[in-house]
Amino acid sequence: MSDKLRNLCEMDFSDYLIAYRSKYRIKAHILFWLAVVLLSVTTNYFGDKNYSIIQALVYAITLLISQLLSAYFLAYFIFPRFWDQRKYFSSILLWLLGVYLLSVFSRILVVYGAEPIIFRLTGDVPVDETEPIAVIFTDLYKLFKVYFYFTLSIPFVFLAFKFFKAQHELYEKNLVLENQKIISELELLKAQLNPHFLFNTLNNIYSLSLYNSPQTSDAIGRLSGILDYLLFQSKRRFVPVSHEWKIVVDYCELERLRYDQDLKLEMTCEVETDTDIIPLILVSLVENAFKHGAGSETDSPWIKISLKSTTECIGFEVTNTYVEHVAPIEKQQGLGLQNIQRQLSLTYGGKQTLNFNRENGIFSVALKINRS
Template sequence: MDLHIFKLPRVVKHLLFWFVFIAVGVFSDFSNLNEDCFIEIVVYHINDAFFGAVLAYLMAYYFLTERFLKKGYIVSSIVFLFSVYLLAALSRLSTVHLAEPLVRKPPFIQESPFEILTDLRYIAFKYGPSVLTATFIFYLAKFFSDYSKEREKRLLLSKEKTEIELKSLRSQLNPHFLFNTLNNIYSLSIDNSPKTSPAIGKLSDILDYVLYRCNDDFVSVSNEMKLIDDYIELEKLRYDERLEITVDTFIEIENQVPPLIFLSLVENAFKHGAGEDSGLPKIWITLKSTIDQTTFSVVNTCLDVVVEELKESIGLTNIKKQLELIYDKRYSMSIEKKGGLFSVNLILKNEITHEN
């Protein structure tokens, strides 16, 4: 709930509350009386609201504080009841000796201060409830205002926490890939290979994308696949012709997906698949983007000795954390090892729930 009233300065909010409180009381009484009583009604309600406000602020900022309640329930109750009596008596005293002379024409009879202060029955049943009503309504309004601000604060903190976690998870482009790529490019430069310039260009594109172009919550699947293509071309420098990679892409609609998720899955396939297989490693990458969902799968040949390590890899754990933060329950990721192949299949539903 983002109501503008809760963003007003504190003093303005309090003044606005008491203005509305007095206005409602005046309107309620004036509807049952004639127009000649309007000024009288306004003066009396301002008088009552003043003493009600005093008790309201005592309640909100003193009587209900931990410091006051530490005095004990008996002492606290006595002090509170005495305060109610005193303010109700002062309200009656002010009504008789300040408000009435302003709106009534003399002569009229006025009780003495002593008579007013000792008329406990009239104070308890007439002015006491009036003072307590103002206090109750003020405290109720304060409770909802504080609750709204606290809820907005919690939502803001939750959003900031989520953004920090997402940024942390997205920043985990494998540093080994960068070092290996730089070493490969260095080797190409020594041999004056024509592949040197294209390799530098692809690495530059990857770094530019990771550092600057994927700061949004979502990016298009085409951009993600372009990133993966560049990544694969650089990884091929390490494996020459012994690595076989197949990439199938079907884009019916340009869906938006969280950045670097797909790249992390491909990184795992290279690290734990091709990187551990000294024979003829193979990797199959499939993307299908439809109106309902985006499906991304990575299958790689894998040695049995690294399967368990793969299942518990930090990369896959981080991917799951990021997907839970963004999609909640609207995603699925299955991991399977079968026949010397390790596969990860990810499905992202297009309907994403965000808390506003």
Template sequence: MSTIDKILRFFFEQPRWVKHSLFWLGILLLMIPKELVYSRESPFEIAVMYCCIIVGQVGASYFFAYWVIPNYLWKRRYLLTVLFFILGTYAFSVVERIMVVHVGETLVRTPPFVQEPVWEILTDWKKLLHGYIPALYSGVVFFLLVKYFGEYKKVKERDLELSKEKARNELKMLKAQLNPHFLFNTLNNIYTLALSNAPNTAESIGKLSEILDHVLYKCSGNWVLLSDELQLIANYISLERLRYDERLKIETSEQLSGDVEIPPLILLSLVENAFKHGAGEDSGAPSIHMHTEVGDDEFVFRIKNSIPLGYQAKEEGIGLTNITKQLDLVYAEAYELDITVDRSYFEVVLTVKIDH
């Protein structure tokens, strides 16, 4: 964060009265040094006169910012907006002139001296136009810019926080949908083994314990290491091998140049789909091929499963909707999810750009 950003953040985080006091003090400090260079008057005289001038600027700024603009301009009452701007400009430039003549000059000049009567100030519009209205708007315009920049900044920060909170809530919801789905399938596998008194029941319970440890403790955040996710998948496949015995052919390969972080359970969900809509629907000799690759600038996960002849697979019906939503939230446009459906196989390829 730059020094300017830090100063702006400090300024906008202050209470309103502190911000406004600092702002008008800053305006004074910007105006007075210039006059010290070009004017023959003393610093005291210059400071008094600018304090008088700033009274009109303050009044006009709050009149326009907090009454005219919200009540008329934002409500598209343009004729009244123009009318009040003209009246406000005249009124507060008169205030400026009265403060200078009847307050400032009284403080800095030595009597006796002649002062303009109030009536002359009210009617001498040429002097107001050339001498006081430009000074009036030098403060008003700057005040409006700072005020609405601050409000715009607050709105953007609030929208950003709401967007982040929405994304966090959606991710939690999507994870909640994925985890029970996985557990339900796994428990069904163990239940089937237990009914048949299979000797591998204890082994499958051990694998499930490792899987639960991963889901409960490593998936609490938005990211997990690819190596941990691949170990989870290996445990899952071990459970499925016990269920399908030798008729299921599974091939896995890896080409990893390093480890990367990915959203939890994304790859497991793709593997689940391959079992559910491939091996689970094929009473013959189903097959699943899985390849994981990590390169310099992208990560690729490819899974291909056989499908029985005549099996109608639709993207909406194979559980990819939630996966796509989670990928959209995490990666936005930095990923591709390619789906290929043929008469004999179904293939999903996930490609993610690695942000170094």
């Protein structure tokens, strides 16, 4: 891999946006001002004064100088003082003074720059004498009637582009930061969940080994698959729901070995579309069922697990027995369903529902994730 490609791969998304915009910023500015010159030349050439191409180009370039100064003065000096620093009064005064001086400057450029060049090119003789600079400074009517418009029209368009660009960049920056925050929180929640899940699974293997059960090797194989999932696949943001279901089956088989005939377990799966899902969510719901159902003081514990994945949604339901006098698990603190709800909320927003029902010694959890 080349150093350039390696640096690109290691670059943060927000840094990439900054680098991309910095690279094309000058080109974008040049294109904008070329478009302004083209518009000015076209307007003067086809206008009432019947300028030639050369005359129209000279006037366009002459006015462009003051428009450039006005645009960057407004965008990079006045606007930051007014918008960011909240210096409203001084900003307005500086803006009015700047408009006046730039209008004077535009008139001077036309009188002492553009018109002599045009007369020299065309051979025409000036009808009026050249205005003295003192007159240009004091002729407010002509300044604000003609040059005020030229000084501010294009710069205001430039400022509008800059404002909307800044708002869009701020939105993108906030979006990147929000995504980074969500990913960080998800990783933190996974880090809290994984050791808890792994600890329970190792306890199951340990219980089997105490009795030299021939099923220990099968359990170790299932644990190997679970560890691979925990260490590698669960690091991804999304995994196929079929992969998650396989881990659910492996975990349930380990638990079935632990409880032997004391636990009745029913599992059904119907996957029409192998939709992606955030890892460990289904496993966590099943783990809670075993912890608070099969692992409680219930006389005849049972757990029912069902999964259905279609093109429209993922539906997952876990129903289990529980002991009435034990605190409801949806109200318990720490790990468990509160953790799961947080992960779902961070990832899916309002596209998911997670409902609990507790009645007559039966607790059920129903998860639905809509694809759109």
